[in-house]
Amino acid sequence: MLAGEQGTGKTTIARYLVEKQPTRIRMSTDGIELYNGLSYMDYEENVWLGGKQDFSLEEIIISRSLLKEDETTKSCKIQDKTPINHKQITKTQYSGDMYRSGLQDSPLGRLDFEEKSADGFNYQNEIIVHDNQTGRESTDSSNNRHICETLESGFPGNRHTHIVTKPGLIRRLKTFFGVTKKVGEVKVSITKEKLLKMSSKVGRKKLQSKKIAPIIIWDFGGQDVFYSTHQTFLTYRAIYMIVLDGSRQLDDPCIGDQYLPGKTGQKTARDYLRFWINTIVTYCKGSIQGFPKIMVVLTHKDKNEVDNQRLGLFAEIRELFAPTPLMQHLVIDDQIFVNAKDKHDPEMQKIKDVIISESEKQPTWGESLPKCFIPLELEFASLIRRNTPLITIEHLQTINSAQPIRPLSETELKVFLKFQHSIGKILYFDEHKLDKHVILSPTFLIDAFKSIVTERSFCEGDKNEKSFWKKKKYHTFYKDKDYLLEVMTHLDILVEPKRYNLDHKRIPADFYYIASMVRAIDDTGYLQSARFTQRSIAIAFQSSSLIPPALSFRFLSYCLSVWAVKTYGDNKAMLFHRSGVFTIDPSLDMYIICEDETIIARLVHASKNVLIMRCLASSINECLTSALKKISQLYIRTSSDHEQTSDSSFITKICCNSPDNPCILEHDKDNKLEHWICPSHGIEHKMHTITAWFPEKDEAPCEPACPVTNEEFLKERPTDLHLRRLALLYTINEIRELAIQLGFQVADLENISYTADPVIWKFEVVRKCRDRFSLTFKHIRDASEIGQIQNIHILCKLVKGAPTDFDREPEKWDLVLTEEYIDRLAPLIGDNSLQFLIELEMGFHTWNG
Template sequence: MEDTSTTDDLPNENESGHISDIEQQNPTQMLTEELITLDEVSILTEKDVRTKSEQLEASIPKVELRKLFSCRKISNHTAISIHKDVLKELKDGKYKMEIAPSDLVDFGGQRSFDMTHQLFIQHKGTFVLMFDGSIGLYKPLKEYPQGIFTAASILTHWVNSILAYCGDSDDIMPIIVFAATHSDHFKERELKQKAKEYTEELTKIFSAHKHIKHIVCGRVFFINATNKNDPEIENLTDHLVEIAFQQPSWGERKPIAWVPLEMVISEMKSRDVKLITKAEMKSLNESHNDFILNDIQFEHFLNIQHSLGKLLYFAFPGINDFIVLQPPAMVNILRSFVTDECFWPKKKNLAKIHKDLHDSGSITKSDLFQLWNQMPFNEIMPDDDFKEYILQVLIHLDILIEPKRHKEGKSMSNSYLVPCIVKALAPSNFIDKEVIGDRTLCLAYEMTDLSDPSALSFKLIASALVMWPLKEEDGRPCLYYQSALMNVDERNELRILIEGQRVMVYLTNAESIHLISPDVAASIQECLTLALTNILKFYLQSSGKFTVNLDVSCYFKTKVGLICHEEVCLVSLSAVQRHKKWTCKHEVKHHRKYPMYWIFDRKKERCPLSCRGLERDALKLSPNDQHLVRLAKQIEVSVFGQFLIYLGLTTAEWEGIIYQYDRNGELGKKLMALYEWKKKRESNLQLVRLKDVSKALKKVDRQHYLCQILREDTCLMDIADSRLQEVPADEVLNRLPKHIGNCVIQLGIELGLSFNSIEETMHNHFKDMYSQIYDILRKWKQSSKIKPTIYKLMLALQCTDSGGLTFLRDEYLHP
């Protein structure tokens, strides 16, 4: 792909008192970018321009240049100055430049660069999207081993990506043009027919696109790239010139005071200066005497230069202190970690970083900086300040995705997702009936007025990863192209999948939809909705559409639903809120109870008066150990003995449990009593059902306690941080028991250990509470079926209400 930036809007303002109209130049001398013409008194020829450039270079002391370019400091503001003759011509209005250079960025080659386009797309650019004309639009591409990517799908991806970042307005720019290569594979008659077919097919694909005015699909240039004299290449060149003249800003005026600074930028580029601090650029501006731009004018100048593609300047807090003078340098920076295997470094430690990145789809900050210490990357970023700036730019532009909750404050993440590396597709059974079936709640966000940016799915996934880790299968994280699978806990999984203009979210319980926690469902929805809202704000701001009072919710519709007849049955959230039931296309009536979990009020502590308890199908299910914990915590000691009798335990059995587990506190004794009841029924070959628990609770007038066994405390979401998704260190687990009270049984259950394993620990470390707790922590870390994260440990400690949270927070969240 070639990015040819055309003439941008130039401000019609007189910043130095000398402005004149810009004349149109010969199209053969102009392809792109701004036209600098200041009065008609004198026109500089190319020779004149070279002469002025040589005079300018001669006027710059070598020592001062070395001081600027090597030491990155400016001790003398006049170190780089404009030659007095040039200044005089500017003041007299006699300076005129006839040539406008064109910057081209070529993406042909490595497919790893497919998702880095946002770094190079300019709002006023002309984009030539090229495909192999000898293969066609719909044949699977060999470069993508998954076998589902075609030229048509890649072109659609690029069109949507370009327009997502560039936005839309009355301006015709950007313009997208299509070119097919390998014309030399066809005879002349075949070539004309093929070109006609491609034109018709592309028209069919994009004619209904909402931004069709930016897409030129009525002409496909069929070129032979091996022949520099190919007439079709000349036709393409002429067409790009015609597009350049369509710029609304063509012929507008620009400030004379910009020219000295533009010449300085040009000179620094010629001396291979790639990055410079904003402070250094301001110092250069202040050295121009009569042509000094004030702060507002200086900022405006940088923004215009950025929009033209002449430099990269991001006017966002945290990344507005540096300027990339040579945007193509970013290609080399990306090449340090976004590259195919055949280009990996030879050193084993560096090659391992690349392998880990390709296997996991993520990279740590320390590994990234290690790659940047190589030559020639270190020449571009000579110190950590420049590296830190580039890191933040890559995060800003979605090249790196930072796991965060999208709340205010600087993230302390040390690991980043790299979407452009992730090529693997989700397995064919990712959402099959056998995998999720009727055990799943569905949530959908449907975009209404924006093309989905490529990195949207990864930003949403990164937001969820702050709380829930990626599931691993066969030693590989389940991160795929535009989809991911995460472990909410041992029994619940979360899937996120992009389907065209729709973001699909699936929450699946291992056993039944009846056992999904409404608190967990609501927390997932709140997390993703907040993330989506902030993501859309960023893209709208980038395209100039966002205003402070803009409600971005109008850019997407939220739907909820269930799996029905092996399909996703969705209904608008507003409709579910108004009606108790809805009838789907299969003539099935669905109740809103479970879909409403997505917007459940997590502040409610008890059931509403309208609650009828668990459904009949739910009562047929068996309670797990965590359910017994929730139940034991609720039932008062005064009625617990009577409750056990209704369950089927005798008074003597209860008294024996009190004696045996007296050291484990009231909750420990109640938990072991419920465990003994469960073992007693199983030993008599009787099923353990929630129905039995329900009947006993009704006998003691506590029937709604059963509804509460699905509740989860999610208040720790407020401190969720990517650092908490790491595995706790052994040294921390050694010290943690000293900060925890008597909660061995409950802690073990909350961490997913079985009653048998907990009993073994209590027997092996009799009367030693600290050793018991440490053994529980050790077993959890070694045997957990899902990643044993710090966040999971904090959740378990929160449920036990026995301390340790402050210790972990200070250990991992405080600098």
């Protein structure tokens, strides 16, 4: 995967790797260029195979099925979750009923298949008619051409059905498709062009005896407008190459006025190097330290005295990263410095050698996959060749049902899609509204986004009309516009703004915001308005590293999806480059600005900051904190196969009220200060006011006759509502201890399946305890006391709540909420959506949906 500053020669290197000549006229890459099936490596001979070969990518896939069973793999562990990123440089080696590939195993969400079949799956109705439990299989050595000829004979048409009873043919078919179950006969439905004839051709070429792996090359465009899409494709499975212009020093100004997150002034090669390395390492986390690996390659060797420039630049790079953990990711010992336009430059060959060498060190090298995936891989390749970049799940199920030997089960099919997604061959989002389509060619989504950001006639600054794909030249995208728009909205590339009519009902917008395209500068004077420091409070979310652009854009997009953009002057939206102003209510605004390593949020009241309600400010803080966490985790999840906690997570701090370079104060819950004077601006702040972002401690003591001391209360059985509240109050370990004290066995707990949300599992445990043992509150209290599980008075919270004065403005309690007020309610709930659902006495399935 090649990345770096615009104009450094990334595309020239990419074209060299696939044996293509440099373009005659230098043209910047728009978005991402993908080269698939144009380069391979022979990893037995350590040779790079570029350009046109005497075999195709499909034939390499077929060759996996023709290997001899030198080894037998008895189990396979396949991750069953949804990464949104892809492996770029993959090697494959095969043994037995498995072919080996770069599948990253994970302790979470995996499927374990043992003993049932060597291809890792349970088989139901895939092999028709009689099992032969006592019969022996022949060792007939009939070749694949013989199978092809046998099945073709006597069956006209493209698709054939045939009962195979010959032991030798059964053995070869089972080896081909990774089946180990003993059978007496096999019912075969197969397409001769796609599988059997190709296997015969592959057999003649003896590709199965060669160790050849395809290489996928991604060339990332350097234009800043595409930065919001790049994180979607970064992955822990890739080897990265950052390309720098070696004719300049690291601190020389870049050519042209380019945008780079993390740098507000003049940009340099040093800035781009730091940005890309930080971005890759931050969002491509895995279980092994030092991965992914990042090569650094210098170009424009023809413009320098090579030796001195090489030594100087690589020494600076080493000095820049040596004191940091980032150094273990860098591959710079070879100090590659090339003239990318000269394919005979020996250092161009060195790039290939390093990629081959580093590929063998990848943690994902040599992992196993079932051979039964192969037929669908071939179907996908055939569809792409016929210019079908996107299909529906219904179409895929039809294709799957017609597969030879057996189709994949529903579970297997989903695992197959997720793995193909993870290695960059397809895009599949296992999300509501998005799981009904499969993008067979990832560049299709890139091209769709490219059509938006490059078609200036459709764009009005930061807006994009919803009818932008109606033109004839965009008919390819218009056919699937609803799905593509859903994907881009899911990724927050596009955001539909909130608008309301006079009846407070939401109005469908006729345009989308594109946060990555906003270039407007805030010249409204909003931050310099009268008494700004007396009307505002501020909070900072600080990162330990540069904030990647996709995160900034997505965070602003989140704000756009929750709050309406404030307007000024001639109804102009106050949405600017990396900042914006949003309306919370008629008297309160929120100003968001994303800086190099900090995101600052300000609440600005119409008159005085002391009138900002603590419950509102703390709920907004929870919303923003939760959004940042989820966005960060999204990119980590989609760029690796492991759940990770980002070590560059945001730390929340208090800001002074100055709009310019605000002072930062650590938030200390035990701080007894009443006032704080910021050191740089000398502004005096009341601590109670500026800490309104944080809820007050709930330390109200129980009354003498509290519920846990009330015998009448203790006789009652807890309802589902009480148990849901209990699930929120106790940790998983506390629930386990409580259940054991109540009479559950450890085996009982193990039989209750874990869910994605631990609160649901905790509720299921206490609900089963209640139903099995006819529990009362007294049983729960006594078990908590014996097990020393928190203070028993925490149980008072199961029935304790602030009273509601329904006599105050009684006419409002019967009003039906409008959409505008529902939208305004969301930030008030903050990060307590599950608690809110519980108090409405709604089921957990509602929250999951």
